[in-house]
Amino acid sequence: MTLRIRGIFEPTTITGGDTPDPEHPYFKVGGTVSTPDWSQWRIEVSEPKHTYWLNQYPSVGHRIYKEDFEATITVAAGSTVVVRVTDGNDRQIDNGKIAPDRQQIIAGVVDQPLPGQMLRL
Template sequence: MKRRLILALSVCALFSASSHAADDLKKIATELDGYRFEFPCRDPMPENPKPGADGISARMTNDPATNDKFTDVKKFGGEAGKRYKVTLRVRGVVEPMMYKDGQQVGERFYIGGAPNNATYNIYKLSVSAPASHFFFNRDDKVGHRIFTIDYTATIEIEGGATLTFHGDGQNGHMITNFSKLVVPEIAPAPQPYNGQFIQLNVLSVEEVK
């Protein structure tokens, strides 16, 4: 009985140590965890939105060259020279966008390549090392549609890499959240977000050996 108790305690200690190590690794992705791309609508959401309604972005400027673009630059943690595998959960309410010359993974995630339409919203994450970029709202065709996304994607990031989050509405307009879609457990749930957004959450970080 004593040997079984010692063995059980040893297993618990190993599990606890492994759990702490995983939590410590996850901390290096703090700047990535919880990041939100947001395209809020300028006008309040009507009580009975028109299906397929187009709306003006609250980010719109009077300068066509900048319009409703935004960029946030952050730093990934970890040790220089080490590479980490980061698994993200990607959730939000978005309109469709087409991309080309890259790699489609699943239904919505797209690695590399470039936008393939001049008017719909772009959601992009660029990583300085290894040099790579990713899009999150891929579709076969654009149109006045809005939908929720909820999927996981795994990317590789080197310690100390620069993360560049870039959103581009391209024309100051967006497809509104006319269906009042809600992503459970994501603010402002249970209320619908007045516009579009994508939230990234880090599920795990592992060192690439």
């Protein structure tokens, strides 16, 4: 299944796993979270069992990144697919605040900056 992934995310760091497309290093298949206090955006597939990470970056920080790319995931017929975001400290970097990397929009999805972070598949 090919997805168009558009999002505004804070970074997290994933250890291990594969980066199937070097042009989109923030998309990882498998691996484990090494920075649990930062938001982790992912797609979980039950069969074949995989976790697809959407916001993998080499380091974390109080930044927001905008992504727009296509990725192919493997989903068997009848599988459960869950889009999940978790955050270990129950806080997020807010795109709605004024800062050099904030106030971003995703053209065709929103026409003004929204607070928080977002994902559009």
